[in-house]
Amino acid sequence: MAVNYVFMEGKYNGSSLSILGRNTGMRPVREMAVVGGSGLFRMARGYAVARTHWFDANRGDATV
Template sequence: MASRLLLSFLLFLLISIATSSPPLLSNLKEKQTHLHFFFHDIVSGRNATAVPVTKPAAGAHPQSFFGMIAVMDDPLTDGPDRNSTLLGRAQGLYAATDQEEASLLMTMNLAFTAGKYNGSVLSVLGRNQPLHPVREMPIVGGSGLFRFARGYALARTHWFDLTTGDATVEYNVHVIHY
C-alpha cells in the first residue's frame, strides 16, 4: 500500500513538472546586442595566432587551399590596429572546404575578456568565403551574458597581406539573447 502511494505521488510529481512552463526563460527578457570589433588572423612569423595543422590536398585548385585546416587563437580588438584595446579572442578552427574557390568552414568561440561581456562567449559555425566583400555567418549559441544566443556575424576584410596570409577582418555581430 505504501509503495503504491509513493508511486502515485512520484507519477503526479513527474506529470506536474513535465506540464509546467520552463522557469528558466519565463522571467527573462529577450535582448538584442550589436557588437563591432576587429579580428586579427596572423599566420606568419614567430607570434602567429593561427597555425595550419594540415596542408592543402595534393592537386588542389591553387585558389581553394582545399583540405587545409588551421587552429586559431586570434585577438579581437576595438579598432583595426592590432595594438588597440583587446576585447577577447577568437578561438577555434577553420578548414578549407571548397575544391574550386577559397571557402572556409569556421567553427569558433568569440571569448570576450574585457568590459561588460567579460567571461561571455558567442559560438559561430558557418561558411566564410574570404575573397567575397561581405560574409555572413550564423551565431549558433553562447554562454554568460549570451545564453541562448542566436544571430549573425558580418565579416569584411579590412586588410590582407597576399605574401604572408595575415589579415585583419572587421566584424559586425547582431545577436539576440536573454
C-alpha cells in the same frame, strides 16, 4: 569556420559567443550564423558579418 569568442573583462566578463559558417576570404562580405553563447549571451541567435579590409593573395594575408 567555427569560432568561440570569450570575453575576459568588463560587462561581458565570463561570457562567450559561438559563430559557425563559411568564411571565404575572396568575398568582400560574408555572413556567419551565431549559434549560441554563454553568460550574457546564453541562447544567442543571429548572424555576424565579416568584411575584408585588405587581402594579398600572393602572401595569403588578409585583414578582416
